[in-house]
Amino acid sequence: MFAVLKTGGKQYKVQSGDTLRVEKLAADAGEKVQFNEILMVSDDDLVVGSPLVAGAAVQAEVIDQVKGDKVINFVKRRRKHSSKRTKGHRQKLTLVRITDILASGADASGVKAAVGAGSVPASQTATTATAPKAELATGSADDLKKLSGVGPALEKKLHAAGVTSFAQIAAWTPEDVADMDEKLSFKGRIEREGWIDQAAKLAKG
Template identity: 65%
Template sequence: MFAVLKTGGKQYKVQSGDVLRVEKLAADAGEKIQFNEILMVGSTIGAPVVEGAAVQAEVIDQIKGEKLIHYVKRRRKHSSQRKKGHRQQLTLLRITDILESGADATGVKAAVGAGSVAAAPAAAPKAAAAAAPAAAGADDLTAITGVGPAAAKKLADAGITTFAQLAAVDVDTFDAVKVKAEWVAQAKDLAQ
């Protein structure tokens, strides 16, 4: 049985036992991973992806590819030449299993690219949890002229989340953020 999987923007036709070099994945040597983006299994062709299908693989090693030379030369311009080399980071895999269905129940870690945003899912809930308490009883401080998102975040970190709190700030003694007198005046108007 064979399958066609997609990873790193490329498609690979694989069978059990195949050894593959793919774009670098966020996994260590000896770890078992699962590819869930399967385009075809045997003779089943999926619309974008075959539902419930997966390919499991074992990471053999993290390697670098052969050196590719990029040379730029503009003719009759002796000072305009450039030579650069690049070695792509790759992951060496051995395909272990091809599953036609039941991929969700395996419990194997999904294959994720090394530079992918999905590689760090733990950071997103933390940011959402930090924004939720601030937004509960807070005013939109960016409504004040001159206060952008960065200044509003600094003010929130200093404990100022409402117009009334900003209106009560003494510009000369407040050290956490450079608060301007115009901000305090506008906050007094908006607090009423």
């Protein structure tokens, strides 16, 4: 039996017993987490989601929090007084071991949802994958379009990453910013637009 899960903007084909590195999750070593975004499950029959397989999930045990290989980003602007900038980054990752693949009944498993650590500060980590959706449904989410450079499409991407409030953005660390740059595919925008300072002011009202 295998499944194809989605986390951190990437897809992984997994089987029970597999070990893999995923983008950092808000979980400690030894904790059990559940991936709820399942694109495909194969048991006796192959089930393909549209886009997700209803009721399916993949459960895993967190082994450790690790860092990926260092990536060097070199930028040279020859028309701007030959300015140069070199930045190094090591992506924070979570090492997990797949323990179970559920073809159905995931909603009633009671296992903590696997939530990206860069999406929600530790003090506000959601315990289920439906928390951001619930906030949107009840209207408790902030209007993120008030941030400079954020339109409806970018706001939707932030919601998909679990970001629904100014308080979350105001609490981002440099590592969180790097993670969100990757997820939003707009490298440097968060710093250029000053989202964190804007969010801090908007959170205070």
